[in-house]
Amino acid sequence: MKLSQEKTDILNKYASIKTDIKSLEATADELKGQVLEIMQNEDVQEIELLSGKLTLSSRRSWKYTLPVQEKEKELKELKKNEEMLGIAQYSELFYPVYSVNKE
Numbered sequence: 807m808k809l810s811q812e813k814t815d816i817l818n819k820y821a822s823i824k825t826d827i828k829s830l831e832a833t834a835d836e837l838k839g840q841v842l843e844i845m846q847n848e849d850v851q852e853i854e855l856l857s858g859k860l861t862l863s864s865r866r867s868w869k870y871t872l873p874v875q876e877k878e879k880e881l882k883e884l885k886k887n888e889e890m891l892g893i894a895q896y897s898e899l900f901y902p903v904y905s906v907n908k909e
Contacts, residue, residue: 824904 845862888894
């Protein structure tokens with residue numbers, strides 16, 4: 807299939823933006839540890855920077871007792887069984903995925 811130049815340009819622009827985002831996210835990930843260290847050591851919970859606000863946030867991670875873990879496993883098995891039998895219903899969402907060529 808041959809796409810028009812206009813459509814190819816749109817797809818190339820999308821790919822270029824996704825590549826830039828991946829690069830920027832990698833850079834941000836590299837700085838994250840330093841940012842956390844600065845904010846924690848300086849006791850900074852929130853600070854205005856450039857055109858936004860940087861906030862120190864947290865998220866709890868729960869570890870459940872064995873009986874609850876067993877119930878979760880049982881529920882996963884029940885769900886999988888309904889999927890295999892065709893009882894469970896699903897919805898399908900389409901979205902583009904861009905992969906950078908490995909060099």
